[in-house]
Every structure is written in structure tokens, then in C-alpha cells.
Amino acid sequence: MAIGKRLNKAREGVDREKLYPLAEAIKMVKERAKAKFDETIEVAINLGVDPRHADQMVRGVVTLPNGTGRTLRVGVFARGAKADEAKAAGADVVGAEDLVEKVQNGSIDFDRCIATPDMMPLVGRLGKVLGPRGLMPNPKIGTVTMDVTGAVKGAKGGSVEFRVEKAGILQAGVGKASFTEEKLVENIKALADAVSKAKPAGSKGTYIQRVAVSSTMGPGVKVEPGTILG
Numbered sequence: 001m002a003i004g005k006r007l008n009k010a011r012e013g014v015d016r017e018k019l020y021p022l023a024e025a026i027k028m029v030k031e032r033a034k035a036k037f038d039e040t041i042e043v044a045i046n047l048g049v050d051p052r053h054a055d056q057m058v059r060g061v062v063t064l065p066n067g068t069g070r071t072l073r074v075g076v077f078a079r080g081a082k083a084d085e086a087k088a089a090g091a092d093v094v095g096a097e098d099l100v101e102k103v104q105n106g107s108i109d110f111d112r113c114i115a116t117p118d119m120m121p122l123v124g125r126l127g128k129v130l131g132p133r134g135l136m137p138n139p140k141i142g143t144v145t146m147d148v149t150g151a152v153k154g155a156k157g158g159s160v161e162f163r164v165e166k167a168g169i170l171q172a173g174v175g176k177a178s179f180t181e182e183k184l185v186e187n188i189k190a191l192a193d194a195v196s197k198a199k200p201a202g203s204k205g206t207y208i209q210r211v212a213v214s215s216t217m218g219p220g221v222k223v224e225p226g227t228i229l230g
Contacts, residue, residue: 014028014032017222019225020221020224022188022213022224022228023181023227025213025222025223026184026213027181029177029215030177030181030184033215033218034217038176038177039215039218040070040176040215040216041173041174041175041177041184041213041214041215042171042172042216043172043191043211043212043213044169044211044212044213044214044220045170045192045208045210046168046169046208047164047169047170047208048204048205048206048207048208049202049203049207051164051165051168052166055200055202056202057164058199059138059140059161059162059163059164060140060195060197060198061143061154061159061160061161061162062159062160063157063158063160063190064158064160064174064186064187064191065183065190066184066186067157068174068175069176070176071156072110072112072155073109073110074090074093074110074111074113074114074152074155075092075108075109075112076093076094076113076115076148076152077095077096077099077113077114077115077119077122077137078094078115078116078119078148079116079118082116085148086148086149089148089152089156090152090153090156091114092109093109097122100122100123103126104129108130111135112135112143113135114155116144116145116148117139117144134161134163141161142154160173162191162194172191174187174188174191175187188228189228192229193229195208196229208225208228209225210222211223211228
């Protein structure tokens, strides 16, 4: 009941039908982020794609200019010199067969997973475990790579993976309520730019259709799609 009252109060002053300029929407979301923890600011973008068709899948990775405000645990599947490189770059968990065994036994101590190409025959066995969690390394988003240092530092430094879901909605965390409005606007525009560049050839009509921003515990505020680009 208390949560319902708080949410109803937070919704006061938010026109559910109006589309707000991005900066104004961010200001409203920040003002309503009243939880006792530093809430995550999230963006939801409705895209004019049908992800059921392989040629309309939208996914990628973007490094936010102001980071995410979140510390990610990074796991790396690598051997020898590349394993040493991963450790030096700040990876939290590094291994080969031993790490595969740990994951198969249900021990997943990382939020982002990176692998060198030679490890993929091994890592491929973990598809049923890592796939549903969105952790399976993929060369298209730079998580299957020989540049282990760059991938680890990117993950630690604020890179965000994005992937459109079945209903054509893409969601991502773009910072914390404690960030300034300017930093959040910059992060959202960087994400929107990356999503725009990832537009599939099979997408027809309006690509970015609807946009909303919210905090973890707050109401959603609709955004004018044109104000998130550029």
C-alpha cells in the first residue's frame, strides 16, 4: 500500500499522454526518484522492427560517455597470455575449462562475459546456461575478441549491451538518479545514436517510434523521439 501511495504521488504532475523534450523528462524523473537507494535511470525504446525475423534483430554495445554508475563483474574465458591480459585489465573471474565447469555447476560470478575466439568451442557448451541470462559472448557486440584488454576495460568503464525484445522494445540502464541531468542526457543520446546506427535493412517505416524514461521505483515519462537524437 505504501508503495502504491508513493507511486501515485510521484505520478502527480506527469501527463501520461504528453511527449516531453528529453531534458525536461529527465528533470521530472530525477525529481521523483525518492527511494532510499540511488535509483537506476532506465530508457525504453519502441522500435519499428519485428525481432522474430533474423534480418530485423537490433543488438549492439555502446560505451556511455559518463558511465553507468554501476560496477560490473566481468568474467573472461581465456588461456595463457590472454588470461594474464584479462586479469591485468581488471577482470573479476578468468579461466578456461575450470571456469566452464564452475558455470555448468551453477556458479556464475559475473555480469558480463567475454571470450577469446579459441575458447568458443568450450563456451558454446554453456549456451543453455548463459543464453537465457543474456551473457553468451558474441562477436557482433565485441564480447568474442582477441582485444581482451579493450573489452574488459569497456565493460568496466560503462559499456552497455542493448538488444530488442520480442515486442520490439529495447530497454537499457543509462546511469543513476545521482547523475546530473546533463550527464544523463548525454548518455541517452549516445545510446540512441548507437541504436540508430544499428537499424536493420529490413526495418520499414518509422524506426524509433516511442521513448520513455523512468527510475527504478518511479513512473515512466514519455519523451519526444526526435529529442533523443543528435
